[in-house]
Amino acid sequence: MAFCAPALAVTGGAPPATGDVARAIVMLVDENGDLCTATALAPELVLTAAHCVIGPHKRVVKVYQTGQSIPVRSAQAHPRFNFASYAASRATADVALVKLMAPLPAIVAPAELAAPRRVSAGETLTIAGFGVTVDRTPIGLGVPREAPLTVTGKPGSLQIRLVDPKTRNRRAGLGACVGDSGGPAFETGADGRRRVIAVVSWTTAPNDEDGCGGLTGLTPLLLYRDWIVETAKKYNSTLP
Structure with missing residues (x-):
């Protein structure tokens, strides 16, 4: 798995974060x-x-x-x-x-912490962060953004992988990038409240290459x- 540099942001044209998401980060x-x-x-x-x-x-x-x-x-x-x-x-x-x-x-x-649980493939989680919107540039750095992404692969207690459902890691899409490391991944409860279920840890470019816009890796808070x-x-x- 290829990683971005240790200081990972929401790339791919994600909208500015709003509401409780923006106020939490x-x-x-x-x-x-x-x-x-x-x-x-x-x-x-x-x-x-x-x-x-x-x-x-x-x-x-x-x-x-x-x-x-x-x-x-x-x-x-x-x-x-x-x-x-x-x-x-x-x-x-x-x-x-x-x-x-x-x-x-x-x-x-x-923000509130989510109850401990395993997520399932196909679930939607929302990431948020202050990272760049174009990889290997400072563009967008320091602006809060959020993006809904889909859990993919076989999520476990040690790692969760997210993907833009429109691009599926085959071409550049929404995802974390430089500046988003440490940012939250929110679940949305039945009550409509968003709670932190994981932390952004790494990212790849499409097809698991170095960069951003492919996979977003999370460290789940379960353990x-x-x-x-x-x-x-x-x-x-x-x-x-």
């Missing part, structure tokens, strides 16, 4: 300017991908609605995350929590939800 930016997407779970706590917090870099969370930057107090990757496995395109616990030094503004609306809840408690954060 923030930008996570390190001192080198590398950008990932994160999801607010509480006023001072965001969820992202573990590969987005590797290395002793200073990081801030940026709120696109206000332009505010909030320094990161600490970041904790899941203890079973293995960067060597990630770099070798093997599934790993690519999940992390980031504690902020101050609360997010009220315009940011923390890691309890760790998220317990770690949030250690951070004195109450999840919605």
